[in-house]
Amino acid sequence: xxxxxxxxxxxxxxxxxxxxxxxxxxxxxxxxxxxxxxxxxxxxxxxxxxxxxxxxxxxxxxxxxxxxxxxxxxxxxxxxxxxxxxxxxxxxxxxxxxxxxxxxxxxxxxxxxxxxxxxxxxxxxxxxxxxxxxxxxxxxxxxxxxxxxxxxxxxxxxxxxxxxxxxxxxxxxxxxxxxxxxxxxxxxxxxxxxxxxxxxxxxxxxxxxxxxxxxxxxxxxxxxxxxxxxxxxxxxxxxxxxxxxxxxxxxxxxxxxxxxxxxxxxxxxxxx
Amino acid sequence: xxxxxxxxxxxxxxxxxxxxxxxxxxxxxxxxxxxxxxxxxxxxxxxxxxxxxxxxxxxxxxxxxxxxxxxxxxxxxxxxxxxxxxxxxxxxxxxxxxxxxxxxxxxxxxxxxxxxxxxxxxxxxxxxxxxxxxxxxxxxxxxxxxxxxxxxxxxxxxxxxxxxxxxxxxxxxxxxxxxxxxxxxxxxxxxxxxxxxxxxxxxxxxxxxxxxxxxxxxxxxxxxxxxxxxxxxxxxxxxxxxxxxxxxxxxxxxxxxxxxxxxxxxxxxxxxxxxxxxxxxxxxxxxxxxxxxxxxxxxxxxxxxxxxxxxxxxxxxxxxxxxxxxxxxxxxxxxxxxxxxxxxxxxxxxxxxxxxxxxxxxxxxxxxxxxxxxxxxxxx
Numbered sequence: 001x002x003x004x005x006x007x008x009x010x011x012x013x014x015x016x017x018x019x020x021x022x023x024x025x026x027x028x029x030x031x032x033x034x035x036x037x038x039x040x041x042x043x044x045x046x047x048x049x050x051x052x053x054x055x056x057x058x059x060x061x062x063x064x065x066x067x068x069x070x071x072x073x074x075x076x077x078x079x080x081x082x083x084x085x086x087x088x089x090x091x092x093x094x095x096x097x098x099x100x101x102x103x104x105x106x107x108x109x110x111x112x113x114x115x116x117x118x119x120x121x122x123x124x125x126x127x128x129x130x131x132x133x134x135x136x137x138x139x140x141x142x143x144x145x146x147x148x149x150x151x152x153x154x155x156x157x158x159x160x161x162x163x164x165x166x167x168x169x170x171x172x173x174x175x176x177x178x179x180x181x182x183x184x185x186x187x188x189x190x191x192x193x194x195x196x197x198x199x200x201x202x203x204x205x206x207x208x209x210x211x212x213x214x215x216x217x218x219x220x221x222x223x224x225x226x227x228x229x230x231x232x233x234x235x236x237x238x239x240x241x242x243x244x245x246x247x248x249x250x251x252x253x254x255x256x257x258x259x260x261x262x263x264x265x266x267x268x269x270x271x272x
Numbered sequence: 273x274x275x276x277x278x279x280x281x282x283x284x285x286x287x288x289x290x291x292x293x294x295x296x297x298x299x300x301x302x303x304x305x306x307x308x309x310x311x312x313x314x315x316x317x318x319x320x321x322x323x324x325x326x327x328x329x330x331x332x333x334x335x336x337x338x339x340x341x342x343x344x345x346x347x348x349x350x351x352x353x354x355x356x357x358x359x360x361x362x363x364x365x366x367x368x369x370x371x372x373x374x375x376x377x378x379x380x381x382x383x384x385x386x387x388x389x390x391x392x393x394x395x396x397x398x399x400x401x402x403x404x405x406x407x408x409x410x411x412x413x414x415x416x417x418x419x420x421x422x423x424x425x426x427x428x429x430x431x432x433x434x435x436x437x438x439x440x441x442x443x444x445x446x447x448x449x450x451x452x453x454x455x456x457x458x459x460x461x462x463x464x465x466x467x468x469x470x471x472x473x474x475x476x477x478x479x480x481x482x483x484x485x486x487x488x489x490x491x492x493x494x495x496x497x498x499x500x501x502x503x504x505x506x507x508x509x510x511x512x513x514x515x516x517x518x519x520x521x522x523x524x525x526x527x528x529x530x531x532x533x534x535x536x537x538x539x540x541x542x543x544x545x546x547x548x549x550x551x552x553x554x555x556x557x558x559x560x561x562x563x564x565x566x567x568x569x570x571x572x573x574x575x576x577x578x579x580x581x582x583x584x585x586x587x588x589x590x591x592x593x594x595x596x597x598x599x600x601x602x603x604x605x606x607x608x609x610x611x612x613x614x615x616x617x618x619x620x621x622x623x624x625x626x627x628x629x630x631x632x633x634x635x636x637x638x639x640x641x642x643x644x645x646x647x648x649x650x651x652x
Contacts, residue, residue, distance in 0.1 A: 162343055163376035165363040167390030167441065177389075181380045264424040 023240065030233035037228045047234040057235060060219035063130065064199060067215060071137035072194035078138065079145025079194070080187055086146070087153040105143045113140055114207030121208060128210030136208040137198040144197060145190035152186030192250075196243070283493060284508075285318040294319040294477055295340070295445065300349030302335050302501075309335040311501035312349070322471050322478045324492035326485060328524075332501040333481045337447050340479065341370045354444060364393070369443035373450040375434035377422040383409070383433050384418040390441045408436040411470070428459050435467075439474070446471075448480040452487060464490050485525050489513070497521050513572075519650050522570040529576065529617050530650075532568045535561045543649050545569060550613060551591045557649040571647035576619035576640055578607050578632060583641040590641035593617065595634055607632070609640050 030048075034041030051057065086099050105113060117136045121128055160182070164174040180187070202217040209218065216239075220232055285291040293316035302310040310332040317323045325333040338344045339351060342363035351358045358366065369390070378386050387408050391401045409415045412432035422430055431454070438446055451467065452460045468491050471478050482488050488495050489509040496506045497520075505517045516522035519530065533547025538560045545553040545567060555569050577583070583590050596616060597608035606620045617640050632638065 157374060157376065159372045159374050159376035160378055162341075162363070163370070163372055163437075164378070164389065165343075166341055166368075166370045167437070168364045168393035169389070170364055173393070178378060182378075261423060264421075267424065 026233050027237050027240065030230060030237040032230055032233075035230065037230060037233070047230040048238075051231055051234050051238075054231060056214075057216075057219060057231070060214045060216045061235075063213055064216040067130065067134050067137055067205075068195050068198040071134045071141060071198045072191050074134075074138045075142040075194045076145050076187060076191040079142045079190055080149050080183075082142070082146045083149035083153055087150055087156075102143050102146050105140050106147070110140070110201075110203040111207075114204040117204065118207045128208060129213040132208045132210065133205050133213055133215065136204050137194075137201065140201075140204055141194035141197045144193050145187075148190040148193060149183065149186050152183050156183065192246075283320070285321070286316070286494065291318060293317060294321075294354060295479070296352040297336070298350045298352065300336070300339065300346045300351060302332070302339060302344060303347045308501050310339070310346075313501065313503055315496060315503060315506065317477065317479060319477055320471075320475055322468065322491055322493045323480070324488035324495045325479065325481045325498060326488040326495050326524075327483065327498035329483060331498040333498050334449060336498075337370070337449055337479065337481045340445070341368060341447055342366050367443055368445040368447055369438040369441055370447040370449065371434050371438040371451050373453055375422075375430050375454075377430060377433055377437070379422055382419050382421055383414060383425070386422070386433055387437045387440050390437065394441070404440060408440050411439070412436045427454055427456075428463070431455060431463065435470075439470075439476075442474075443476070445477045445479060448478060450482055451480060453482075453484075460487070467491060489525075497524060499524075515648055516570065517651065519568060519570070522648065522650060527573050527618055527620075528570045529573065530568050530570050531647075532566070535563050535565045535567050537563055542644065543567070545649075549591065549615070550611070551587050551589070553647075554588050554644050555647050555649050556645040559649060559651065561649070561651075568650045569647045570650055571642050573606065573618040573620040574604075574622075575646035576617065576642045578609065578619050578621065579639050579641070580632075580636070582639050586639065586641065589644065589646075590639055591617075592637065592639055595632055595636050595638055598632070598634065609638060 029037055029040075031043050031045060032040055033044040033046070082102050086095070086102065089095070114136070117132075117139065118128075121132050126132055156179075161174050161178055164178045165171065169177060200217055201215075202221055205215045205218055209215070214222075216235075220235070223229065223232055295315075295317040297313060297315040297317075300310055300313050301308065313332075313336065325336060327333045335344060339346055340353075340358075342358065342361060345359075353367070378389065381389070384405055387405045388401050391404055396404070405418075406415075409418055412435055414429060414432055414436065417425065417429060417433075422433065425433065431451070435451070438448075448467075452463050455463060464487060467478075480488075480491065489512075492509060494506060494508055495512050497504045497512065499520060505512060505521045507515070507517075512521060512525055516525065522528045522530070531545070531547075531549050531553055533545035533549060533553060535543060536546045536552075537544040538557075541556055541558070542554055543557045543559070543561060545555070553569050561567055578595075582592075591611060593609040593611040595607055596610040597606075599606035599608075602623070604620050604622050606618065609617045609619060611617065619640055
């Protein structure tokens with residue numbers, strides 16, 4: 001405990017430097033006065049102001065958010081259903097095959113997923129654009145939701161569902177009144193995961209996009225090929241900020257809940 | 273309460289051929305793949321009866337209970353409740369409720385909403401639900417806890433919430449799966465009597481599953497002892513204990529000494545056994561087994577006397593040995609007496625006085641003996 005040897009300090013500095021130096025640089029240069037990205041010329045927020053006037057970038061951001069919202073929601077519904085089927089019906093024919101097929105996209109190279117989806121859309125004559133991107137995102141994020149929800153369901157006490165049935169609730173009512181509220185936190189984390197995955201996907205979006213549907217990662221990528229502008233740094237800084245706030249808030253809420261729960265349980269024991 | 277006591281004492285509908293059973297389990301078999309959990313089982317349970325299914329884990333008692341609740345369907349056979357077959361009726365349309373071993377409280381609902389859940393499913397008016405919930409909370413003495421969530425309660429409180437929830441709908445039959453299994457010993461004993469009073473007060477039929485024989489003996493009007501999916505004996509606790517119908521039941525309920533031998537004669541309501549124990553046994557028995565047949569006599573430890581002097585009727589029902597182990601339990605003392613052939617006989621005696629002048633000690637030569645009506649002649 002507490003031995004701040006040089007070796008330990010060096011390891012920490014190296015490790016965190018490796019992880020965060022690029023991001024810190026990006027954030028710093030987003031406040032650069034100069035138009036030249038690598039030359040520091042004083043503090044300024046003008047690139048953030050300029051961002052608001054870049055209609056193309058704002059359009060891309062709006063497309064990205066809509067795709068992420070719709071695909072995350074659909075993927076959550078489908079992924080939760082798949083998880084339920086996999087956990088509950090352990091004896092149906094072809095279960096192994098089915099579960100393998102749900103998880104395959106987790107390890108499938110994105111290029112292959114993207115290409116196969118493109119082939120499918122071309123084959124059935126679907127006009128590529130906003131909806132094909134959304135469909136593609138549902139496809140690849142669904143399995144992540146299924147994994148998250150399935151791990152929750154494995155520790156789910158099924159007797160509470162039986163208790164609900166026993167008390168006169170039909171299976172459908174039991175699902176909505178008992179099962180869903182209890183697994184809601186896992187379903188919600190599945191949704192958040194699907195949302196963020198959709199938000200920063202570049203490869204699959206590039207394959208399945210069409211005219212008029214450009215997501216933010218695609219926009220940033222294409223602009224960077226023409227040279228990095230401080231504007232790009234600014235929008236990336238905003239993205240980092242949003243994600244960081246989300247993570248911090250989520251962990252604080254979880255911590256507080258756990259602490260509250262522990263207090264309650266101790267109180268219950270003390271007076272029993 | 274006095275009147276309830278007298279009702280209870282005279283309560284024996286199973287002995288009356290005119291009374292109709294409330295629940296009839298008829299030749300029910302339940303198989304899971306190759307495993308037969310319940311094997312051609314038939315059973316009658318009467319209105320207002322406190323009925324216990326007793327057996328070791330895996331004997332099929334819980335499966336039978338789950339078939340009554342509707343969570344499992346019999347592979348063959350039929351269950352009839354109040355004159356109506358339960359075949360194909362899902363759990364949410366059966367007039368029975370169950371209290372689960374794990375309590376199965378809804379973790380996201382308050383105590384109040386847990387209890388109200390079943391009533392809401394029936395579409396009961398709000399005011400009636402509130403009144404019924406208040407009544408149930410009072411019944412289990414949890415009025416102050418109505419707004420708590422299950423994780424804010426102690427184990428005993430959770431047990432009472434589970435009980436209140438399963439009673440709220442006034443089911444015709446309450447099924448209880450190891451209702452006291454998760455409580456500590458002291459609380460369990462208190463709750464046993466609470467459950468009995470409650471059942472009397474509400475006039476309900478209780479079917480309880482337990483592996484704890486003391487619990488079954490204390491609470492139940494009748495006990496069904498189960499093994500490997502079959503019912504071995506159905507009888508009152510006293511009959512089960514004093515007149516077990518088989519070696520399995522004698523061995524399963526309480527402690528017992530089994531003396532084997534060959535029947536050498538039967539006269540005037542008594543059976544004589546000679547054999548492996550090195551002393552003759554004479555035991556009262558309604559049965560008259562044929563001479564020469566292998567038989568066994570079961571004698572409970574508390575009916576065996578340990579003495580320094582040979583008893584009057586020695587050597588019949590009496591044998592010598594030395595004290596091998598002494599277990600002092602406070603209210604009584606258990607002796608393990610080792611015979612010459614190495615067999616150990618268990619005897620227990622009540623500690624009626626605080627200090628005995630010359631107590632029996634280890635390695636002492638003693639006589640163990642029992643009366644001619646102390647044991648049961650077993651059929652198998």
